[in-house]
Amino acid sequence: MRSKRASRLPEALSPTGVLPVAPFDIETSLFQGSLALLFASVRERKVDIQGVPLGPICEAYCLYVLELSEAELEPAMVGLAALAYLLERKAWGLLPNEDQEPLTEEPAELPEATAHLYADAIEVLKTLKEQREAKHFRNIEAAGLAEIPFELEGITIDHLSATLEDLLRRATPEPLEISARPRRRLSEQMAVVLRSLSQTPRTLPQLMPEPFTKSEAVWCFLALLELMRLGQAVAREDEGIVKFALRRARVLRQETP
Amino acid sequence: MNIVDSVHALLFVASEPVDLRQLAQSLGASEGQVEQALDVLQRNLNREGPIELVRIAGGYQLCTRREFTDLIANFLRPQRNRLSRSLLEVLAIVAYRQPITVGEIDRIRGVQSDYSVRSLVDRRLIHEVGRKPAPGRPVLYGTTAEFLHQFHLDSLEELPPVERGGSLLDAVLGEGAEARLPMDDLVS
Numbered sequence: 001m002r003s004k005r006a007s008r009l010p011e012a013l014s015p016t017g018v019l020p021v022a023p024f025d026i027e028t029s030l031f032q033g034s035l036a037l038l039f040a041s042v043r044e045r046k047v048d049i050q051g052v053p054l055g056p057i058c059e060a061y062c063l064y065v066l067e068l069s070e071a072e073l074e075p076a077m078v079g080l081a082a083l084a085y086l087l088e089r090k091a092w093g094l095l096p097n098e099d100q101e102p103l104t105e106e107p108a109e110l111p112e113a114t115a116h117l118y119a120d121a122i123e124v125l126k127t128l129k130e131q132r133e134a135k136h137f138r139n140i141e142a143a144g145l146a147e148i149p150f151e152l153e154g155i156t157i158d159h160l161s162a163t164l165e166d167l168l169r170r171a172t173p174e175p176l177e178i179s180a181r182p183r184r185r186l187s188e189q190m191a192v193v194l195r196s197l198s199q200t201p202r203t204l205p206q207l208m209p210e211p212f213t214k215s216e217a218v219w220c221f222l223a224l225l226e227l228m229r230l231g232q233a234v235a236r237e238d239e240g241i242v243k244f245a246l247r248r249a250r251v252l253r254q255e256t257p
Numbered sequence: 258m259n260i261v262d263s264v265h266a267l268l269f270v271a272s273e274p275v276d277l278r279q280l281a282q283s284l285g286a287s288e289g290q291v292e293q294a295l296d297v298l299q300r301n302l303n304r305e306g307p308i309e310l311v312r313i314a315g316g317y318q319l320c321t322r323r324e325f326t327d328l329i330a331n332f333l334r335p336q337r338n339r340l341s342r343s344l345l346e347v348l349a350i351v352a353y354r355q356p357i358t359v360g361e362i363d364r365i366r367g368v369q370s371d372y373s374v375r376s377l378v379d380r381r382l383i384h385e386v387g388r389k390p391a392p393g394r395p396v397l398y399g400t401t402a403e404f405l406h407q408f409h410l411d412s413l414e415e416l417p418p419v420e421r422g423g424s425l426l427d428a429v430l431g432e433g434a435e436a437r438l439p440m441d442d443l444v445s
Binding site: 029030031040048135137 | 353408
């Protein structure tokens with residue numbers, strides 16, 4: 001009984017020790033809770049850190065540090081230590097297999113994969129789906145997975161997505177910079193794209209000379225979509241390649257009496 | 258205006274399965290009366306015409322008969338959303354083990370499944386059904402009504418048991434027999 005009391009942690013003790021951890025609430029599909037709980041859960045291997053994006057947490061921490069008061073230095077320090085631990089654990093997990101993570105704690109035994117038990121279930125689902133596709137229901141098939149609320153005039157969403165994928169493949173990596181900088185406005189990007197459009201249809205790479213980053217590519221694509229929605233730009237398919245042009249202004253003829 | 262025609266009209270304009278309660282409310286009739294009307298309608302439709310009445314995703318819906326598949330596909334040219342092997346594997350695991358977390362799916366498969374889960378959520382085949390009361394409160398996933406519709410199931414109880422000995426496919430389709438769905442017995 002005495003030993004039980006002795007080994008029990010004081011109630012004020014946080015998962016990282018006697019000091020409180022920087023107050024962050026994390027919400028992802030794999031984990032919901034405080035930074036302290038994430039730290040403790042990862043250390044005890046109850047949560048797979050590979051599924052938890054650390055980038056946004058680090059960003060939030062940087063903003064927290066920028067607005068820090070002196071009284072909060074200790075939680076900030078413990079938060080940094082917890083984040084460093086999480087980053088290290090994640091980094092080890094991303095390394096090739098020959099660099100094994102040094103084991104400071106007892107490793108949890110990995111359960112054996114049992115996906116093969118579902119092989120028959122997969123075949124059943126396949127068969128059910130094939131047979132279901134033999135029947136047609138009112139409007140159900142018409143509701144596509146992705147919808148664009150304006151007319152695409154002969155090109156499909158698949159064409160557009162293939163064009164964006166091609167553009168993203170050409171993009172260079174994003175430069176490292178502080179992410180707290182002011183966001184760009186879509187209207188500014190639309191003005192840039194509008195200036196590069198002409199009556200002659202041009203492909204996306206022609207509209208966006210390299211080098212450009214992925215986010216610039218996405219911004220350009222979004223601006224084009226918005227211009228198409230507003231009826232100022234038009235997309236056409238030419239031998240499997242999507243080209244963009246300025247929409248010709250429609251002149252309304254006045255009827256002469 | 259008899260109740261059979263009224264049910265037929267409502268099902269004709271419905272773009273998704275309609276359950277007994279909805280039909281009864283709209284018609285101002287009891288669920289028993291609507292059920293009888295559905296029986297009569299089904300018999301009428303079975304006698305002639307290209308349309309049939311099916312029970313699907315917890316409701317009733319009209320659809321075209323299988324013989325017209327190619328004709329309608331040529332006319333509508335619907336986009337087929339094929340599911341890859343890994344997506345089907347994750348979907349099967351969620352369907353049979355729901356509610357389930359991504360971590361549990363990972364352990365069953367032995368590989369990370371977050372991309373497949375996201376993709377199935379995008380396709381509206383699975384969705385969040387809650388949080389598990391465990392460290393980190395991870396999201397629990399389950400199948401959607403769209404899943405039932407896409408796989409021609411009336412409810413999850415129609416999924417064949419995965420523990421059954423022998424081939425599960427044979428259990429569903431019958432060895433050497435013409436491919437039949439569990440639903441076929443209910444609607445024929």
